[in-house]
Amino acid sequence: MAPTICVCVDDDLCGAVCDVLKQLEGRISAIVCGTDVSCFASVKADNDGIFMVVSGSCAHAVIKDLCDDYDKEERRVKLIYSLYAGVDAYKLSELKQELSGILFCNAQGCCSNVLAEYVVFSMLYFNRLPWRLAASKNEKKWDPFSSIELRRQKLVIIGYGNIGEACGAKAVALGMQVTGIRRSGDKKTDKFGVMVRGNDALDESIREADFVVSVLPGTEHTRRFFDKAFFAKMKPSAVFINIGRGMSVCEADIIEALKKGTIRAAALDVFDVEPQPVASLVSVVDDDNLFVNSLSRDTALKLWCDTQIFFCRLAEGSLSTRKVAA
Template sequence: MVPTICVCVDGDSCAEVIDFLEKKLSGSVSAIVSGTDASRFAAVKADNDGIVLIILGSSAHAVIKDLCDDYGKETRRVKLIYSISAGVDAYRLSELQQELSGILFCNAQGCSSNILAEYVAFSMLYFNRSPWRLVASKNEKKWNRFNCIELRRQKMVIIGYGDIGQACGEKATALGMEVTGIRRSGDNKVDKFGVMVRGNDALDESIREADFVVGVLPGTHDTK
């Protein structure tokens, strides 16, 4: 069976996703169909052939509900659902348990961890180095001396110490920071990145001592 790729991606990223798929999957799929409304996939659904659904954004909830309405059947119409984002809260999956039964669902865990960790490191350096002063000096064509604050020995607390949190911790300890990672399974031990991993009961204490707090919690009922 040659699958049809259905792309439900909100915003301007859709064209980029389709272009990537066409380059990588040319000749190996039946067709690539895109849209953010279930009606866009009506013909594909009627064919009842194998579907791979690629999603990003809240519009995907209704599309999943429609394309996966053949629950209870031994052979499902949709064979695989792939979320471009690591976070899946926008899809409200808890409301789609019967629709998703028996369908492989994957997310992009790990794909963006490094770039997000780099952004966190950049943000901390931004506040400690005051680059706007450098820009002002350049525009004024003069040099005003000012003190910079080191990140070394400053304290960072990462709330939600999963894949993204660990990438943040690795970069922060490399800069000489003292890092605490908070997660439910924290065991008060230092991990391979030099991060002290603690449980939720240490959250308040850790935040009080922190210079920087990084929140990378998943969007769940418990974290809202």
């Protein structure tokens, strides 16, 4: 029996997600989209195979419900695919029993390049000051000023996984000295030219860094990891960039660090509460100290499409072999 694809995403993305998944029509039973358990009750009752596509906190309850047959050898849900690379929203630690024996995949790698480009752009923003060039153009005046070359500057990437590697590769190509911090780091240079070190080298590394990039996931261990004490260890001329999780940064502490000059600047791509009221940040921090990014809807949908195409390839392989590839 062909499987049903259950799509549990926010309402505003449901249409776009389902449009991409239609390329699987003819090989699947149906596509069912919803945001709560009741939307998938009939699919559960049919007891056919299910592939799940999920995003956001609404998916936790649906995963828990559809995967409640953990006492069965043949599981109802065959595959769960997260449209996010980060999976903290699903509270997987509370679903160990439900997920036993089910392949859970995420969008690892799908967003790595665009995030790495954002990191490079952020570093150039603070070293080349494009906002100042734009202001001079608008005011129709010649305003010479000094800028800083990225070459030979030091970048530390905290949470050196797939996304971190993409950031490191681009930074090395620009002539930067890059250190990647991960739990399993053993002080050796990887294939990208990045020096990979363990957590015990964190303090030493950030004291010398010109840029510190966070790619940390959202867990209880990383909550408010970047606080007043952390920023105090950075150089006053250093820049902090967050492309990990908003919850990892104490926003009150980073605003204080920027206002007092504890660090030079920050580029923030994510926030503890979103959508972030940007005015609350911009009103207290100058342009040359803060770069705030809000992902455009067009870009967001492009990323969603990329991650869904990855899922479709995974699903097609499974449908062809009648097995879910691990």
